[in-house]
Amino acid sequence: MANIISDETIEYVGILAKLELSDEEKEQAKKDMGSMLDYIDQLNELDTSAVEPMSHVFPVNNVFREDIVENGDERDAILKNAPEEKDGSFVVPKTVE
């Protein structure tokens, strides 16, 4: 395997992805990510130095519209889906002392 994923890399990816992995999952993830990157590395066979990255197939640029409210007040309906709500707001664990 050409790509060896270190413990540090998996820790870092876990922080970026907001995932907490068990030791077993970490070992599996190191293996899986290494073999996927080996596979993806075949893209390096292509000379793309003269090619612009294409994010959209069609020339879609910023699509603007007037900032007008069109929907009604759906606060209560939306909050019904919240794991925890209070006084018309989402409740989250305390973040500041």
Added chain:
Amino acid sequence: MDLLNLTAVELGKKIQAKETNAVEAVQAVLAQIDKMDDTIHSYVTVDKEGAMERAQKVQKQIEEGVISGPLAGVPVAIKDNMCTEGILTTCSSKILENFYPTYTAEAVLNLEKAGAIVVGKTNMDEFAMGSTTETSAYGVTRNPWNTEHVPGGSSGGSCTAVSANECFFALGSDTGGSIRQPSSFCGVAGIKPTYGTVSRYGLIAYGSSLDQIGPVAKDVTDCATILETIASYDKKDSTSYKRDSYDFTSALVDDVKGMKIGIPKGYFGEGLDKEVSDAVMAAAKELEKKGAILEEFDLGLIDYAIPAYYVIADAEASSNLARFDGVKYGYRAEDYNGLHNMYKKTRSEGFGAEVKRRIMLGSFVLSSGYYDAYYLKALRTKALIKQEFDKAFSKYDMILGPAAPTTAPKIGSSLSDPIKMYLGDIYTISVNLAGLPGISVPCGVDSKGLPIGVQLIGDCFQEKKILRAAYAFEQTRSYQSPFDK
């Protein structure tokens, strides 16, 4: 049983002719679900009461002459990644186990305006990430042709629901083949439209630059009719494309004289099952008999589509799935220590293994230091792949090939080796990268009795060409159902 064998358009005609009605059609579908779904498991949610209420309301509107379209009163199944107001929408994930959307996806709304009746939500690979419908948090879906085999994925439940007569048609979504491959495995027809043709508003995003909603049905006439109904320019989707025409049904003509069909030699090499290859080539010959011109050619960069796709799709997924954090909707972990720990525990407990695998790879390829080497490299490769298709379509009206290298594999045989499973997407994935339309239509069964699909790929906005050829091919054979045996 008679009613259930009809196509969506045939049923719509009988409803207009007062030979049957929306209520009877929904009752027939619900009875079939009761009979079949313990075994097949096409559905995550069946909304019996809601469907009956809607049927009565629509039937009244039909009788009053308010609705008269071809899909008025016809029961439809919706893939569970499209929001449906008040109906549970899970994306087949634990993290959305209790999510009731406050609005309906634009494509579904377009169907409802036309009088179609939503009966339920179909099972899929979790967040549409998979090729077998085995990664759902709500159990596997089985292929009606042989319940030991997978239906394909990720729109597996939509395809089995159509195949097993548990609805008259369905909507699926296709990010890398998720309509065409399961259609091929289940012996039904499915089309992925040109990117931007059907609004993605209300479709829970996986790979936003690749996702498209499309029809799954028993035949090409249904596909064209459904596409005509769901396609629309929608300012709520910033990638929606304003097309010159939304007519697709005028393409249903049995005439392919002079149409040039390119057959990529590279599609028929190593890895392609012999029986699939023979059936697909036999389909090409049928079109040739009708006057189409076949020509083999070299389509470049075939092998690079899958690695480029997994970088782009996973990168977009890692960003799109950041919204599932246990705050606004869905699952929240029970025990946690502070906000960040709540996020992490919620996501780790709520997402399945394949979803985590893709979020991690996506986060990695977007991270500082790797962004250029992986993400931008993949976007540059995408540009090259698009150029290869542009070259092909300067010579050919369409490209013909298989939809998948094999027929449906056995349940439990795919997930252990992700890369091997990803390779099964080789004929479908490049179509999404280039934004092209592609259709899979049944073209036979193999010696195990499992269906085979032929795929027709068109240039951007050329759905009508592939619909016409698919329709012409379909006239050479009759629809095979798993119940024929």
